[in-house]
Amino acid sequence: MENAKEKYIEDLKVIRSMMDRSGRFISLSGMAGVIAGCIALLCAYLAYELVYEGQEYFSYRQFSATRSELLLLLALGTSAILSSLGAGYWLTRRKAKQNGQSVWGSESKQFMASFFPALITGGLLVLILLAKGFLGLVAPLCLLFYGLALVNASKYTLKETRGLGVIEIILGLLGIYFIGYGLAFWALGFGLAHIGYGIYMHLKYDA
Amino acid sequence: MKSIIEDLNKAFENKVRLGVMSILVVNEFKDFNSLKELLQVTDGNLASHIKSLEKLEYVDVEKKFVDRKPRTEYRVTEQGRLAFKKHIAAIEKLLK
Numbered sequence: 224m225e226n227a228k229e230k231y232i233e234d235l236k237v238i239r240s241m242m243d244r245s246g247r248f249i250s251l252s253g254m255a256g257v258i259a260g261c262i263a264l265l266c267a268y269l270a271y272e273l274v275y276e277g278q279e280y281f282s283y284r285q286f287s288a289t290r291s292e293l294l295l296l297l298a299l300g301t302s303a304i305l306s307s308l309g310a311g312y313w314l315t316r317r318k319a320k321q322n323g324q325s326v327w328g329s330e331s332k333q334f335m336a337s338f339f340p341a342l343i344t345g346g347l348l349v350l351i352l353l354a355k356g357f358l359g360l361v362a363p364l365c366l367l368f369y370g371l372a373l374v375n376a377s378k379y380t381l382k383e384t385r386g387l388g389v390i391e392i393i394l395g396l397l398g399i400y401f402i403g404y405g406l407a408f409w410a411l412g413f414g415l416a417h418i419g420y421g422i423y424m425h426l427k428y429d430a
Numbered sequence: 431m432k433s434i435i436e437d438l439n440k441a442f443e444n445k446v447r448l449g450v451m452s453i454l455v456v457n458e459f460k461d462f463n464s465l466k467e468l469l470q471v472t473d474g475n476l477a478s479h480i481k482s483l484e485k486l487e488y489v490d491v492e493k494k495f496v497d498r499k500p501r502t503e504y505r506v507t508e509q510g511r512l513a514f515k516k517h518i519a520a521i522e523k524l525l526k
Contacts, residue, residue: 231521234448238518241452245460245468329464 248334248380250324252314253429256421259307263413266303267406270296274406293353318429330379338376341368362405363398366391366412381428387420437520439513441486446471446479451514454489454506462502480504488513 243249273292316326324330345368349361373388391412398408442448449469453460460468466476483489488510492503506514 228525231524234442234445235518235521235525237445237448238452241449241468242456245453245464246456323468323470325467328467329460 244322244324245330246379248324248328248330249428250315250319250322250326250331251380251384251424252311252318253421253423253425253427255307255311255314256417256424258310258314258421260414260417260419260421262303262307262310263417264410264415266299267410267414270299271406273299293358297353334376334379337379338372341372341375344368345372359402359405360399362409363395363402365395366398366409367395369413370395381424383420383424383427387416390416437516438524439517439520441483441488442514442517444479446475447483450476450480450483450504451488451506451510454504455511455514459492459503459505462504465504483510486510486513 273295312326319326319331345364348368349364352358352360352364370388370391370393373384373391375388377385377388394408394412394416398405398412401408442451446469450465453465453468462476465480466473469476480489480491484491487507490505490507492505494501494503
């Protein structure tokens with residue numbers, strides 16, 4: 224009888240692991256979140272130095288940028304996104320291997336198909352706004368669309384991403400309301416929230 | 431005790447069949463290669479276990495062409511879902 228019990232405990236483990244692994248892409252790495260957060264903080268600092276040079280730290284700030292400063296900002300943002308994605312991909316691939324999941328399997332495709340539409344829409348919108356000169360909206364809208372993408376994709380990956388998404392959405396809306404403090408909210412959302420959630424998820428799933 | 435053992439389903443004694451059912455009850459459908467990758471089994475092994483689930487009418491098979499390549503999709507039937515639920519309930523009762 225005891226043997227039979229052990230077999231069925233083993234069976235329940237198989238059932239749970241298969242349900243988890245087949246429905247969700249569970250190999251997202253927490254460390255990737257921490258790295259992305261650090262990159263974001265560094266970029267926010269560089270952007271701050273670039274844009275708000277000579278203005279006071281915590282008061283309303285006027286944002287004015289010349290064309291070359293704008294291009295520099297764009298390059299900064301793009302390299303932040305690319306290096307975060309690169310680190311994320313590398314760490315996630317490593318974790319996927321441990322989980323016996325494929326980075327390009329049907330679970331990750333489901334995840335990406337629900338993650339990228341909102342993100343790409345937001346990216347294009349931000350580029351249009353930049354071109355039209357609505358600079359103040361750029362940082363909060365990045366947060367808003369990133370949050371929407373996360374909430375939408377959370378049903379296909381670790382469920383904690385939903386909470387992170389909601390935080391990004393709230394910060395995005397606050398950033399629009401308190402326009403002029405966009406970069407501070409951006410640093411909170413992409414920097415601190417990522418680091419916090421990354422550490423939490425690393426401890427919960429990776430350790 | 432007896433009734434619990436009767437509720438345990440012989441069809442799900444095998445790990446591969448158990449895995450296939452677990453995957454299919456939480457996904458609308460899965461194709462053959464995804465199942466193979468998730469369960470880490472050989473083609474022949476998976477095919478024979480799926481065949482037996484098919485015979486019991488626990489899974490439905492749909493063959494279609496995607497980009498002119500054949501693809502076989504599997505989904506769980508209502509009957510299969512019920513049988514699987516009953517099996518899990520029996521395991522839980524047994525372990526209590």
